[in-house]
Amino acid sequence: MRSGTNLPRVGGFNRSVILDTIRRSPEGVSRVEIAGATGLSAQTVSNIVRRLLQEDLVTETGRAASTGGKPRTLLRTNPTAYFSVGIHIDPDTITLVATDLDGSVRGTVHRRTPRTPSANQVVRQVAGAVRGLLERAQIPVDRLLGLGVACPGPLDLSRGLVLSPPNLPGWHEVPLLAYLQEEFGVPVVVDNDATAAAIGERWAGAGGARMGSFAFLYFGTGVGGGLFLGDQVWRGNSGNAGEFGHITVVPNGTPCFCGNKGCLEAYVRPHAIVAETAAALEKRPADPLPLKLEPSREFADYELICQAAGTHPVARQVIQRAAAKVAIAATSLVNVVDVERIVLGGKGVRYVVDAYKAAISEAVNSRSIARGVRTVQVEPSLIGEDAGARGAAALVLDGAYSPQLATLFSRTD
Amino acid sequence: MRSGTNLPRVGGFNRSVILDTIRRSPEGVSRVEIAGATGLSAQTVSNIVRRLLQEDLVTETGRAASTGGKPRTLLRTNPTAYFSVGIHIDPDTITLVATDLDGSVRGTVHRRTPRTPSANQVVRQVAGAVRGLLERAQIPVDRLLGLGVACPGPLDLSRGLVLSPPNLPGWHEVPLLAYLQEEFGVPVVVDNDATAAAIGERWAGAGGARMGSFAFLYFGTGVGGGLFLGDQVWRGNSGNAGEFGHITVVPNGTPCFCGNKGCLEAYVRPHAIVAETAAALEKRPADPLPLKLEPSREFADYELICQAAGTHPVARQVIQRAAAKVAIAATSLVNVVDVERIVLGGKGVRYVVDAYKAAISEAVNSRSIARGVRTVQVEPSLIGEDAGARGAAALVLDGAYSPQLATLFSRTD
Incomplete structure (x- = not known):
């Protein structure tokens, strides 16, 4: 059943809305402007801001010129x-x-x-x-404030604090999350790395650059994706939405x-690009490339x-073919979720971001x-190559400080 | 900026939540049970129910056996x-x-x-x-209560009340919606037919059969889809989400x-299935099928x-190939949106629903x-072949009576 909502829950939500509004105004914002932007009453804004000041989350910094009457005090976060720490566990790199x-x-x-760690x-480490x-x-x-952990999907959210990233068989059942929680005495949250990256992107672009609906296409050791639909993250029914890399681009194609x-x-993952290039180079001895072709040097x-x-x-041919396949999958994605923006991020796009951007946009x-x-719109990420880890850190901030529709409906009992 | 929310908006939302709870209890539900199911206070439930009774939207019908104390009065919608009327404009049939x-x-x-109508x-008509x-x-x-109009995508919501369904060039600029609104003096709402079907499905399965997250795959003259994510319809940023039929299944394939x-x-649309079968039959004169092969008899x-x-x-071969392609697209869809249920509907699946269901589920x-x-879960639609029109009727009911998160944030000024 859909729950109703009530005053205490609305209060918590409005607190997040106000904090979010202040955070998005790096030049400072007055109480009056907050009331105007959020549609909340002056009284509500004043009460909530008082508590935010007491908790040291917000500071009063200078005064804005006024159009008459007394000058308005500006608020900043x-x-x-x-602080938050994000940990991205990728098959190659932590x-x-x-x-x-x-x-x-x-x-x-x-x-x-x-590669084969003991718990x-x-x-x-x-x-x-x-x-x-x-x-x-x-x-x-x-x-x-907390620790965020991001790892490649699929996630089994029902398994709680046991992490078992795919492609990392040795990690199976490593009780990392419970250990960290006990060791540092702070909440530990976990999410798919691409979803985390999307949340980090939203957090970084809260001034308006990443409001609304966007897909974050994440290129790392694998290829993932995170979705913001209507300015809310969509994790999926089982926490595994946005798996951009697992859109079929060739029927009955490569396993x-x-x-x-x-x-x-x-x-298009690095392993495939290297293998395809190596095979093509064998047929063209006149055009060598100094590849190492060792598993540990693959990236x-x-x-x-x-x-x-x-x-x-x-x-050039290999990357053009990859870009064409990325563009096919992106078109299917856009036809399904109808987002206004596609963001490209992760360490895998460092040198191909322009080629991929052009192919997708076209x-x-x-x-x-x-x-x-x-x-x-198709754009490079605001949070760079460490998008997974920055996203993991943002998981903590977002959980604590973003307006979450879910809070309006959470049961207090 | 995300808006805050306040009491009048919360009141409207809670009214919808209560009405929805009553609607989902065809056997009747008491005020106490509503309070328990929604988390709202007895006082809030009592006040809202009084108004619903005054408006004739709800009736008191009999009393439930009580576990002690006075028997509880049951409420039903x-x-x-x-009443609502839904109008589905398909290239073949209205x-x-x-x-x-x-x-x-x-x-x-x-x-x-x-085919070539005058406005x-x-x-x-x-x-x-x-x-x-x-x-x-x-x-x-x-x-x-209102009129709902559903037609195939893409929709240009910015064009307001002018309808221009694709594949129906003669319909361009037909001012149907404005005319109906004036003629009947009621609100007229319009949506993509597959999204409307999804809303109709959710309305029909409000007892629990269609809560949560599902994709409605709509097979008519074309192939579309509608998405419910987290029990809310996701229309997309431009109102064109869920275009299941436009997931690429063959790179650089058939235009x-x-x-x-x-x-x-x-x-897999009827036109393609008929053409593919006709071509295959020409090569196998020993296995005839009595096809008419006239445009007007295509369906x-x-x-x-x-x-x-x-x-x-x-x-058999043609339908198996079609089912395999539907299954590839459905897998991509599930990897992107991570829904718990896929619903198959529309007149196009009448005789292939079992074959499609088996292929998708596998x-x-x-x-x-x-x-x-x-x-x-993969299941046939609850609302049958007229899913587009029943969905269009449900657009009106849903807009008037379903809990819409958006109402919590709508500006009253």
Whole structure:
């Protein structure tokens, strides 16, 4: 049954709305402007702001020139009131990022992901990395709002705090989340890395750059996606929505690790790009490329190919074919979810972002069914290559401070 | 900016929540049970129910056995308080359905769609059909809550009340909606036919059969889809979400009317199935099928092929190939939106629903990326072949009586 809503829940929601409004006004905003922007009464705004000031989440900073009457006091968020740490567990790399309340990065750590870890080894390594990061960024543990963990899908949310990332069989049943929660005494949240990246993007673009509806296409070791629909994240019924890399682009095509055939990911992930390039190079000995072709150097090979795509004929063809497949999947995606914006992010797009952007934009704006009534914007991510980890940090901030429709309907009993 | 919410808006939302709760309890529900189900206070429930009784939307019907204390009065919706008429404009057929508040059908009309209509001719014909339907179903015009119009996408919502369905060039600029609004003095709402069907399905399955998240795959003259995500319809940023038929299933494949290539619709719409069968039959003169192969008899040919698929080798192959493509697109859809249920509806699935259901269920539950953590249900529609028109009628009911999150944030000024 759909729940009704009531005053205490509305109060919590309005608090988030006001905090969100202040956060989106880096130049400062007055109580009167908040009332105008949110449609809330002056009294409600005043009461909520008083509590936010007491909690040190907001500060009063100077006064704005007034159009008459007394000058209005401006409010800003206090970015150093709290901090968050995001941990992105990718099959290649574990990335940690510490951010302040504004989502600004205060420190970053990269570690190689252990291939066959023991549970003990992993949890101690990660906890040690968090502690080192907090120390170097000079963040006191009691100012840590929480830890966010992001890993590739699929997620089994019903399994709670046991993490078992696919492609990382050794990680199965590593009790990382429960350990971190106990070790640091703060909430630990977990999400799909691409969904986390979308939340991080929304947090970074809260000034308006990422309001509304967008799909975050995440290119890492694999290919994922996160969805914001109507300015709310859509995680899916089982927490596995937005799996952009598993849109079929070739019927009965190349087998994918996921068990299906012809998935986009099977053609455009770094492993596939390197293999396709290596095979093509064998037939063209006159056009060599200095690939290492060792499993541990695969991502470096991939980036070499991406960089060479501008000049090297084989690399160019491979990347063009990949871009064409990405564009086909993006058109299907747009036809299904009808978003106004596509964002490209993750370390995998560093050198192909322009090629992918051009191919996607051309496709969705000349071949999607609603192209006549709207233009879809295609843009690089605001949060860069560490989108997974920055997104994981944003999970904590978002859970604590974004207006969540769900809070209006949560049962208090 | 996200708006805050306040008491009057919350009141309107809670009214819808309570009415929805009563509607979903055909056996009757007491005030105490409503309070328990919605989390609202006894006082709030009592006040809102009093107004619903005054407006004749709800009736008190008998008393339930009590576990002690005085027996509780049961509340039911009054299905004949208001009626709605849905009009589905399909390239082949215009279908009108009158329903009561419960969504039960009180009358149906089918008309052939004029191919090259004049504006005058169309608006008079449709208005006449509405009037005739109301008369036969004995519905007084003053009990008409509104008119819903559904037509194939894409919709240009910015164009307001001018309808220009694709595949119906003669209909361009027919001012049907404004005319109906003036003629009957009631609100006229318009939506994509597949989205309307999804809303109709949700309305019909409000007892629980269609709560949560589902995709309605609509098979008519074309192939469309509607999405309910988190128990709310998702129309998309431009009102064109859920275009299931325009998921690419063959890269650089058969050109589609939409301007793209290899869309599902280009392979499985009745026109394509008939053409494919006719071509295959030419090569196998020993296995004839009595197709008419006239444009005006195309849908009859299509149904003949669907019916013959159980016994005729050519028809079987064609339908199996179509089912396989539908299953590929459904798997991509599930990987993107992660719904718990897929519903098959529209006149196009009358004789293939079992074949499509089996193929989709096998695919999404053995090849989608999150298959290990959940099972997707695949089911025939509750609202049958006239899903477009019944959905159009439900648009009116849904807009008037379903809890809409948007009402919480609408500006009163």
